Amino acid sequence: MESITAVKVLDYKGLSCPMPIVKISMEIGKVAVGDVLEVHTTDPGSIADFPAWAKTTGHEIVEIKQEPGLIRIFVRRKK
Amino acid sequence: MDAATQDMLKNLFETKLNSAMRLYLETCTHCGACVEACHVYNSMPEMRYSSVGRSEIIRKVFLKYFKLQGKIAPWLGETIELDDVTMDRFYDAAYSCTGCRRCMMYCPFGIDTQMIMGIAKLLLIGADKEPKLLTMLADMSIAKGEDAEASKAGFEEAIANIEPEVEALWKTAPGKKTIPLNVEGADILYVALSPKHSIIPAAAILNAADASWTLSSFEAVNFGAFMGDSKRMMAIAQRIIAEAERLKVKTVAIVECGTAYRVMKQQTGKHPFEVVAFVELIAKFLREGKIHTTKNIAEKLTYHDPCQVARNGGVYEDPRYVISQIASDFKEMTPNREMNWCCGGGGGLVAMGELEFRMKSSRVKADQVKASGAGRICTICENCQTQLTDLSEHYELGVQVDSLANLVAHALIQE
Numbered sequence: 346m347e348s349i350t351a352v353k354v355l356d357y358k359g360l361s362c363p364m365p366i367v368k369i370s371m372e373i374g375k376v377a378v379g380d381v382l383e384v385h386t387t388d389p390g391s392i393a394d395f396p397a398w399a400k401t402t403g404h405e406i407v408e409i410k411q412e413p414g415l416i417r418i419f420v421r422r423k424k
Numbered sequence: 425m426d427a428a429t430q431d432m433l434k435n436l437f438e439t440k441l442n443s444a445m446r447l448y449l450e451t452c453t454h455c456g457a458c459v460e461a462c463h464v465y466n467s468m469p470e471m472r473y474s475s476v477g478r479s480e481i482i483r484k485v486f487l488k489y490f491k492l493q494g495k496i497a498p499w500l501g502e503t504i505e506l507d508d509v510t511m512d513r514f515y516d517a518a519y520s521c522t523g524c525r526r527c528m529m530y531c532p533f534g535i536d537t538q539m540i541m542g543i544a545k546l547l548l549i550g551a552d553k554e555p556k557l558l559t560m561l562a563d564m565s566i567a568k569g570e571d572a573e574a575s576k577a578g579f580e581e582a583i584a585n586i587e588p589e590v591e592a593l594w595k596t597a598p599g600k601k602t603i604p605l606n607v608e609g610a611d612i613l614y615v616a617l618s619p620k621h622s623i624i625p626a627a628a629i630l631n632a633a634d635a636s637w638t639l640s641s642f643e644a645v646n647f648g649a650f651m652g653d654s655k656r657m658m659a660i661a662q663r664i665i666a667e668a669e670r671l672k673v674k675t676v677a678i679v680e681c682g683t684a685y686r687v688m689k690q691q692t693g694k695h696p697f698e699v700v701a702f703v704e705l706i707a708k709f710l711r712e713g714k715i716h717t718t719k720n721i722a723e724k725l726t727y728h729d730p731c732q733v734a735r736n737g738g739v740y741e742d743p744r745y746v747i748s749q750i751a752s753d754f755k756e757m758t759p760n761r762e763m764n765w766c767c768g769g770g771g772g773l774v775a776m777g778e779l780e781f782r783m784k785s786s787r788v789k790a791d792q793v794k795a796s797g798a799g800r801i802c803t804i805c806e807n808c809q810t811q812l813t814d815l816s817e818h819y820e821l822g823v824q825v826d827s828l829a830n831l832v833a834h835a836l837i838q839e
Contacts, residue, residue, distance in 0.1 A: 359619070360619065361619060361809065361810045362618055362619055362622070362681075362806050363645065363775055365618070366560075366561060366564060367561075367775060367777070370557065370560060387586075387620050388618040388619045389579060389582035389585075389618070389620055390579075390616075390617065390619065390643050391618055392575050392578040392579045392582050393575035393641075394564060394568065394618055394643075396571070396574065396575060397564045397568035397571065398560070398567075400567045400571070401560065401563040401564050401567050411578070411581050411582060413585045413588070416582060
């Protein structure tokens with residue numbers, strides 16, 4: 346897979362429900378179409394939340410990387 | 425607003441006119457008993473923020489289109505038309521109301537303002553004027569249910585990654601899974617929220633009780649309920665109901681989330697399983713001697729009754745019993761139980777942001793917390809916890825806000 350370069354890293358670790366999705370919904374509009382945002386979270390639920398959010402809003406989850414203590418989600422603005 | 429839209433909205437209005445709703449719309453005598461009951465009015469004393477003030481807009485539209493008096497003599501009773509200005513007033517009324525139903529406790533007829541606000545919310549959806557953030561969150565939850573298999577492996581990995589944090593609170597018995605997933609025949613399906621802090625303490629407590637349990641693949645929160653959309657609400661709840669039925673569990677235990685509890689307990693019909701708030705399980709485990717705790721909280725602690733679990737769900741004493749097992753200096757806020765002040769973050773307001781309004785409209789709650797003299801406050805609703813944390817910061821209360829389940833998990837005695 347080609348390397349992904351995010352224009353911004355967003356730290357959503359430890360936020361309460363449903364703030365990660367609320368915040369990404371606001372942040373995505375601030376970058377250019379095609380740009381990628383890198384979200385850092387610790388929420389197991391975000392593994393399904395972000396793809397479902399992308400599906401309903403028309404954006405793209407480029408990749409999700411997991412390691413103990415951190416989930417990294419790469420989101421591309423599509424429109 | 426064009427005539428076709430107006431007709432469509434009138435039809436939507438009519439779908440809400442069951443006998444209870446007609447009673448609520450027709451019996452208000454404007455006695456004013458509800459006015460002071462609203463935390464918003466108490467904090468921002470304008471009639472539009474009183475229960476009767478909110479409902480009056482709906483009543484005037486009801487009078488205009490669904491009562492003979494309004495049809496033949498619309499000038500009597502000051503009827504109002506369904507138009508764009510009215511829809512803006514509906515928004516102001518419905519989304520400044522947290523649906524806490526404290527006003528209902530004061531109304532001599534028991535008029536349910538939250539139910540009346542359901543008309544405003546439904547018509548706002550019809551007019552495409554509902555808060556889009558709530559729609560997006562609700563649709564996200566529904567999409568998650570439609571494609572659960574796609575994220576299954578990733579979710580399992582994420583859950584495995586947080587298991588050491590559960591083990592730090594409670595060493596799981598050999599041969600048992602720290603966070604069981606997808607276990608058919610388990611007694612309990614625990615439905616959490618997306619954040620790990622809604623899973624880890626609960627897993628430790630369930631393991632300490634040696635319970636037969638499994639973690640739900642879905643989050644409990646129901647944004648369809650916040651937006652007053654019964655179809656979306658049921659679609660979101662149905663994901664959990666189907667999972668519980670597939671796994672043949674006896675009990676569905678809902679995480680500390682007031683709306684999630686009330687929706688599953690009261691608004692989704694009958695099920696082949698019982699629905700409990702997680703605190704009810706904790707209290708049961710303690711009473712039956714299945715878990716043991718130490719009173720490790722010496723600082724003065726108070727408790728916030730979440731409206732949807734307490735006043736609207738009837739769970740008052742179990743949280744207090746649980747607190748009595750972990751804290752040595754408990755102080756009630758006044759008023760409490762069914763008369764407790766709403767935190768001011770319900771009805772979707774926390775998810776929608778609305779920080780300035782939430783803070784201004786909840787001054788009475790901040791005053792109540794301050795008057796308790798407690799340095800710590802716990803509750804059993806994530807939404808309330810967020811709002812209370814914001815209030816503590818905004819009003820410089822210096823109060824530490826905690827989840828009750830988290831406090832219990834840190835008080836467990838492993839012998």
